[in-house]
Amino acid sequence: MAGIEPAVAAALLRTPAAGHLVERHAPARYHIHDLLRLHAAGRAAEEDQHHQAIERSARLPAEVQGQAAAEVPHWSNLAVR
Structure with missing residues (x-):
């Protein structure tokens, strides 16, 4: 949806996920806190x-x-x- 590869998106989301700013709720699916x-x-x-x-x-x-x-x-x- 963002126009980037899923692997790139996953890498970009690692830091916010580690800080509990986004939460992974399914494979390749995240929710914002x-x-x-x-x-x-x-x-x-x-x-x-x-x-x-x-x-x-x-x-x-x-x-x-x-x-x-x-x-x-x-x-x-x-x-x-």
């Missing part, structure tokens, strides 16, 4: 909020400029000092 799953979900939510904040901040100048243009006549002719 519940605490690791919760941590990953929390990090994903934080990253999503971070990306949303970046997108909002990127739109802010255009929104502010549009509001100012509506309130101040000839906004584009004003010099910024």
Whole structure:
């Protein structure tokens, strides 16, 4: 599923399995530990909020400029000092 050979995947999973981060439940089948799953979900939510904040901040100048243009006549002719 990850696009790598099963032997390579098994080798990559040895260290997390030794640390009890993943558990082998059948040949070539692993489960992520519940605490690791919760941590990953929390990090994903934080990253999503971070990306949303970046997108909002990127739109802010255009929104502010549009509001100012509506309130101040000839906004584009004003010099910024």
